[in-house]
Amino acid sequence: MSKAARGASVRARIAAQREAERKQEQRRRLATIITVVVVVLAVISGGWWYAAQQSKSETVAGGLAPVTVQSDGTAVMAKAGVTSPVLDIYEDPQCPVCKQLEEISGPTIKNLAAEGKVKVVYHPLTIFSQEPTRSNSLRAASALRCVSDGKQWIAFHDRLFKEQPRETVEGFKIDDLVKWGHDVGVTAPGFDSCVKDQTQQAAHEQFSTKTLQDQKLQGTPTLKLNGQQIDNNTIFVPSALRQEIINAGK
Amino acid sequence: MLTYEKAAPDRPRTEHPALPWVTTVARLVLAAVLIVAGGLKIGAPALSVQAVKAYQLLPDSLATAIGYGLPIVEIVIGVLLVVGLLTRVAAVVSGLLMLAFVVGIASAWARGLRIDCGCFGGGGELGAGEDPNYLWEILRDFGLVIVAAWIFIRPPGRLAMDSALGLTGPREPYQPEGDIFQGEEPDA
Known part of the structure; x- marks a missing residue:
């Protein structure tokens, strides 16, 4: 080579x-x-x-704990004799995040009350200052005040969140509110005129403003357990919320 | 190809030694924003879903899927940028994400929605007495698009796994003719 x-x-x-x-x-x-x-x-x-x-929600298994509507417009949901821990729920019927909370964690809260693990207090508020959301919220919350029976109150409350209008349109119209009331079983004779004349609006506004100030709320929804605000990472995770409430009751 | 075209006029001679470090800093800035944003959202997926819904742009089922997925995607992309792994892909994904946020926020603004961007947690709800700050949010996210573009054009920077694992191409990226070689060789 x-x-x-x-x-x-x-x-x-x-x-x-x-x-x-x-x-x-x-x-x-x-x-x-x-x-x-x-x-x-x-x-x-x-x-x-x-x-x-x-984000998996519980389902409301059995019946609800008894609901009592208070004179200030709040509603207490608790089994007889259960006084602690106290879960305060501050929510606006027009607030989308409150709707989300009701969908995700509402069943857990109802179940815990039914199990006698917590006393729940609902505080319906109006946080909006712009239209149309402010008027929507005022109409809905004032209508809720027209319901004095606890069972009907919670059913109407749930219905309001279910029917929540978008934030850019007028919703919670008077006729709808009356109809939904009848749908959920409100039969009290004064209900229709109470909603139509919005007789509770002034009382609601006053209550709402005072609560926002007294409780120093940054927004809704706010959940307080024995007066302490619960973190968002807890209230939007049903299992975490359940654990938090059960721990508070120990 | 883009690398070659963009880079060529800049470097008739050798590249300035600080340039790869600029990419490293860009990676860390973008990664920090993504990891913080993802981390603040990941604890409350339902809230993250609500934040997506607040834009009223997507059908509910899609908004739910995105609400669950976005926080983990942000964190994973952020981690890839920190370690410099698949740098270019991570830069493209984060750039597109930021662009999507810009579009979403601009559209919310144009439609007169009053929402919080939900960028760093929260359900897209403004606090009591709070006003939306769309301009700042758009400028911030657009700035991050530019940062992502820089990383895409000059990957992967110093301290990158891509270099250590030899994923940057046949040659070291900062050799003078490295990009030209990549661009012209048929390589088949």
């Missing part, structure tokens, strides 16, 4: 080896990228699944 030919074959061998190394390097890179992508996707779907689990 000539020197030149030998040189050429060596060069070819080296080139082939380089090519092989390059290919292998490429495969290794691809494998690394695929591994990372798979891990990332697994973590994201795991996190998504966990978030969905965290």
Whole structure:
């Protein structure tokens, strides 16, 4: 073999080896990228699944604890003799986050009251200062004050959140409020005129303003357990809220 | 290709040694925002769902899926940016996220909604007596789009897993002809 030919074959061998190394390097890179992508996707779907689990609501299993409407417009839901711990719920019927809270954690709160684990006090408020949300909220909350029977009160309360209008439109119209009242079983003779004339509006506004000030509320919904505000990361996670309330009762 | 075209006029000679560090800083800034935003939201998924719904842009089922997924996506992308792994992909995803936020906020503003962006937790609800601050939110998120674009154009910066794992291409990224090599070689 000539020197030149030998040189050429060596060069070819080296080139082939380089090519092989390059290919292998490429495969290794691809494998690394695929591994990372798979891990990332697994973590994201795991996190998504966990978030969905965290937000699972309870269902209201049995009946509700007795509800008593107070003269100041609040309503107490508690089994007879249960006086502590006290869960205060400050909410505005027009506030979307309050609706979300009622949907996610409302059943847990009702169940705990029915189990005799907590005394719940609902404080319907109006936090909005702009239209149309302010008038919507005032109409709904004033109508709620027209219901004096506890069972009907909580049913009407739930119905209001279910029917909550968007924040940009006029809603909670008088005729609808009267109709929903009848739907949930309100039969008291004064109810229709009380809603139509909004006779409770002044009392509600006064109560709402005073409560917002006295309780130093930043917004709604606010939940206080024995006077201490509960964190959002608890109130929107039914299992965490249940645990918090049960711990407070120990 | 983008790397090659954008970078070429800047570097007839060798790259300024500080430039990869700029990318590193950009990565850390973007990552910090994403991780804080995701971390504040991840504890209350239902609230995060509500924040998405507050924009009134998506059907409820989609808003729910996004509300659950967004916090973990933000955190994962943030972590990728911190360690510099799949830097370019992470930059693209975070850039698109920020653009989506800009669009969402601008649209809420245009429609006269009065919401909080829900960017750092909360249910999209303004506190009592609070006013929306759309302009600031848009400027902030648009600034972050630019930061993401920088990372995309000059990845991965110093202290990046991409370099350590050899994911940046056949050559070290800061060798003078590195990008040209990538751009022109058929590589098949």
